[in-house]
Amino acid sequence: xxxxxxxxxxxxxxxxxxxxxxxxxxxxxxxxxxxxxxxxxxxxxxxxxxxxxxxxxxxxxxxxxxxxxxxxxxxxxxxxxxxxxxxxxxxxxxxxxxxxxxxxxxxxxxxxxxxxxxxxxxxxxxxxxxxxxxxxxxxxxxxxxxxxxxxxxxxxxxxxxxxxxxxxxxxxxxxxxxxxxxxxxxxxxxxxxxxxxxxxxxxxxxxxxxxxxxxxxxxxxxxxxxxxxxxxxxxxxxxxxxxxxxxxxxxxxxxxxxxxxxxxxxxxxxxxxxxxxxxxxxxxxxxxxxxxxxxxxxxxxxxxxxxxxxxxxxxxxxxxxxxxxxxxxxxxxxxxxxxxxxxxxxxxxxxxxxxxxxxxxxxxxxxxxxxxxxxxxxxxxxxxxxxxxxxxxxxxxxxxxxxxxxxxxxxxxxxxxxxxxxxxxxxxxxxxxxxxxxxxxxxxxxxxxxxxxxxxxxxxxxxxxxxxxxxxxxxxxxxxxxxxxxxxxxxxxxxxxxxxxxxxxxxxxxxxxxxxxxxxxxxxxxxxxxxxxxxxxxxxxxxxxxxxxxxxxxxxxxxxxxxxxxxxxxxxxxxxxxxxxxxxxxxxxxxxxxxxxxxxxxxxxxxxxxxxxxxxxxxxxxxxxxxxxxxxxxxxxxxxxxxxxxxxxxxxxxxxxxxxxxxxxxxxxxxxxxxxxxxxxxxxxxxxxxxxxxxxxxxxxxxxxxxxxxxxxxxxxxxxxxxxxxxxxxxxxxxxxxxxxxxxxxxxxxxxxxxxxxxxxxxxxxxxxxxxxxxxxxxxxxxxxxxx
Numbered sequence: 001x002x003x004x005x006x007x008x009x010x011x012x013x014x015x016x017x018x019x020x021x022x023x024x025x026x027x028x029x030x031x032x033x034x035x036x037x038x039x040x041x042x043x044x045x046x047x048x049x050x051x052x053x054x055x056x057x058x059x060x061x062x063x064x065x066x067x068x069x070x071x072x073x074x075x076x077x078x079x080x081x082x083x084x085x086x087x088x089x090x091x092x093x094x095x096x097x098x099x100x101x102x103x104x105x106x107x108x109x110x111x112x113x114x115x116x117x118x119x120x121x122x123x124x125x126x127x128x129x130x131x132x133x134x135x136x137x138x139x140x141x142x143x144x145x146x147x148x149x150x151x152x153x154x155x156x157x158x159x160x161x162x163x164x165x166x167x168x169x170x171x172x173x174x175x176x177x178x179x180x181x182x183x184x185x186x187x188x189x190x191x192x193x194x195x196x197x198x199x200x201x202x203x204x205x206x207x208x209x210x211x212x213x214x215x216x217x218x219x220x221x222x223x224x225x226x227x228x229x230x231x232x233x234x235x236x237x238x239x240x241x242x243x244x245x246x247x248x249x250x251x252x253x254x255x256x257x258x259x260x261x262x263x264x265x266x267x268x269x270x271x272x273x274x275x276x277x278x279x280x281x282x283x284x285x286x287x288x289x290x291x292x293x294x295x296x297x298x299x300x301x302x303x304x305x306x307x308x309x310x311x312x313x314x315x316x317x318x319x320x321x322x323x324x325x326x327x328x329x330x331x332x333x334x335x336x337x338x339x340x341x342x343x344x345x346x347x348x349x350x351x352x353x354x355x356x357x358x359x360x361x362x363x364x365x366x367x368x369x370x371x372x373x374x375x376x377x378x379x380x381x382x383x384x385x386x387x388x389x390x391x392x393x394x395x396x397x398x399x400x401x402x403x404x405x406x407x408x409x410x411x412x413x414x415x416x417x418x419x420x421x422x423x424x425x426x427x428x429x430x431x432x433x434x435x436x437x438x439x440x441x442x443x444x445x446x447x448x449x450x451x452x453x454x455x456x457x458x459x460x461x462x463x464x465x466x467x468x469x470x471x472x473x474x475x476x477x478x479x480x481x482x483x484x485x486x487x488x489x490x491x492x493x494x495x496x497x498x499x500x501x502x503x504x505x506x507x508x509x510x511x512x513x514x515x516x517x518x519x520x521x522x523x524x525x526x527x528x529x530x531x532x533x534x535x536x537x538x539x540x541x542x543x544x545x546x547x548x549x550x551x552x553x554x555x556x557x558x559x560x561x562x563x564x565x566x567x568x569x570x571x572x573x574x575x576x577x578x579x580x581x582x583x584x585x586x587x588x589x590x591x592x593x594x595x596x597x598x599x600x601x602x603x604x605x606x607x608x609x610x611x612x613x614x615x616x617x618x619x620x621x622x623x624x625x626x627x628x629x630x631x632x633x634x635x636x637x638x639x640x641x642x643x644x645x646x647x648x649x650x651x652x653x654x655x656x657x658x659x660x661x662x663x664x665x666x667x668x669x670x671x672x673x674x675x676x677x678x679x680x681x682x683x684x685x686x687x688x689x690x691x692x693x694x695x696x697x698x699x700x701x702x703x704x705x706x707x708x709x710x711x712x713x714x715x716x717x718x719x720x721x722x723x724x725x726x727x728x729x730x731x732x733x734x735x736x737x738x739x740x741x742x743x744x745x746x747x748x749x750x751x752x753x754x755x756x757x758x759x760x761x762x763x764x765x766x767x768x769x770x771x772x773x774x775x776x777x778x779x780x781x782x783x784x785x786x787x788x
Contacts, residue, residue: 139712163196168601168627693746
């Protein structure tokens with residue numbers, strides 16, 4: 001076997017030795033799609049380059065396979081660098097670029113700009129990540145949410161989840177866009193009422209780049225408080241049909257792409273992925289079997305040089321079963337007692353039409369999304385027994401957005417509006433010896449929004465100013481119907497103190513509706529009890545920072561931020577802010593609430609980012625922050641996300657013969673948590689209705705877990721063959737097998753027959769039993785990716 005592997009590697013090496021690749025693409029004027037001729041396209045660090053023709057097209061041939069930084073320049077336009085373009089023999093690398101006209105256009109000089117992208121309306125709190133950064137990320141498991149965790153201000157939940165906790169905000173405050181089409185979530189097994197889950201569902205091989213905003217949201221992105229993830233997909237290849245297959249130890253994927261017509265005006269991307277986690281969870285003795293499937297389609301049709309149509313489809317099927325044989329430990333018995341069976345299905349389909357004018361473009365987007373959530377729990381986990389919990393929920397959204405964007409003489413103007421119809425259905429039943437409920441809710445909401453943003457570059461391109469405004473409303477109640485209650489102004493400023501040193505600032509008002517689970521909640525009489533008590537959540541951002549870019553493809557930035565929250569739903573039964581919930585599986589916010597809670601988050605961030613330079617790359621970030629929300633007495637207490645310190649260090653090196661080594665170290669302060677109310681939780685009726693324990697919210701988040709830390713390592717080897725590219729990778733998460741202490745699990749003592757033990761001194765109670773709880777396993781990942 002060893003001899004066979006050596007022979008295979010030798011044959012691959014000999015076959016790959018003489019192969020070359022191509023970079024081709026088109027350079028256009030931003031906002032008009034007009035071709036930009038005589039633009040210079042050069043490979044950074046080499047003498048290789050060319051110029052675009054009258055169609056704005058170019059091609060670089062006979063390139064050695066590997067990674068290149070592509071720099072595109074033209075007189076009177078800001079330059080642009082596209083990092084880590086992978087050149088293979090199996091297909092051309094497509095690098096298209098839109099260059100922005102400068103106010104200094106009349107001068108016969110190239111207008112230099114930062115190597116890193118910067119947007120007029122968002123000069124702070126935005127980071128751009130390329131596809132190769134996502135694919136190579138140690139411990140990322142080809143999951144964009146985990147890659148984002150390397151950025152400043154981004155906290156995370158420990159364990160198997162990939163929740164995004166942005167600058168002390170909850171997991172429900174994030175919004176996601178895929179090629180300008182809004183998608184409700186990007187995770188499998190998503191928490192309803194939140195946005196996190198254990199595994200991403202976006203095919204990262206289709207991603208061109210990701211723009212991640214942790215503040216300074218553009219006016220056309222509404223209903224968001226903490227972050228916007230703007231994911232841009234590449235187009236399918238135009239030269240011929242190709243395919244790729246990926247095989248890992250927990251999932252397998254297949255994708256195909258190619259032209260749909262001889263004129264190459266239409267291209268198609270499609271993929272499918274399935275997991276097989278059963279064997280891995282059996283190995284680590286976890287009593288669950290979570291498996292997922294997802295499919296993705298993108299079709300782009302260039303109708304004319306001025307008209308484009310794109311179709312996008314994203315689908316997921318998630319099946320969560322129990323492993324009833326993993327019942328040997330007290331902790332697993334506890335999990336089998338409380339965990340239900342949970343199945344989810346989600347889908348998003350959207351169309352985007354773009355028409356280009358002389359100095360502007362019009363974009364129309366329509367989409368529909370649906371999340372179906374099914375939860376069942378049976379006594380003794382047997383379908384032949386009584387069903388104790390039944391939950392069926394559907395969230396459906398139909399959206400339309402029209403916006404116009406113009407660029408001319410240093411001005412950028414964006415304006416438009418959106419309409420939306422939301423449907424929420426929930427049927428919930430619970431049956432127990434002391435407590436039961438059965439209710440049905442249906443809710444239809446119609447939303448509307450108007451937005452506009454005006455930006456201007458002055459003072460010889462040194463100063464950029466941007467002013468935006470948004471109005472939102474919906475039909476849920478009279479308060480939300482009035483758009484003046486949701487007036488959302490925003491202002492941004494960026495000033496170049498020196499050529500490579502900039503001072504940046506942004507402030508703005510942002511609004512978001514509460515989760516459907518809160519808005520659609522009905523009591524046992526069927527009354528929509530929250531309807532008159534809820535309004536839009538609001539927060540105010542103030543961010544200021546300074547950024548220095550070097551000539552070595554790196555930058556250093558420092559930012560300070562402050563966020564003030566208003567009108568956050570306060571859950572009346574539990575006496576806790578909804579902002580503290582959302583990091584567990586299941587459903588969040590399905591209870592009485594009112595919009596009276598306040599919160600705040602503030603702190604500072606440091607970032608050093610090194611794009612590919614002489615084979616090296618890396619990113620170091622540190623965030624110091626405080627996140628607090630009011631308790632039932634109006635006192636500010638640490639939120640569930642108030643870990644105070646977040647440190648992330650990722651570094652890697654590309655070696656000869658297409659070897660690559662990368663490592664990531666994550667460190668995070670201890671998460672606050674609320675202790676159990678032992679006296680109340682051990683009451684027999686209370687425990688029977690809620691076997692997970694009841695928290696003592698008089699001591700809300702008064703305790704903290706230890707600090708978290710984890711090291712991940714990834715080794716990659718690539719072979720470039722005549723018609724194939726082969727990638728073999730080893731990705732090891734939690735290399736030194738660190739186990740993070742979590743809050744103890746609350747349960748009760750049981751006798752040898754598994755029956756609850758009643759407290760002999762108080763027959764109204766059971767005897768409590770707190771189980772030690774830890775998370776963290778050594779998780780190796782070995783896989784191969786073959787592209788044709």
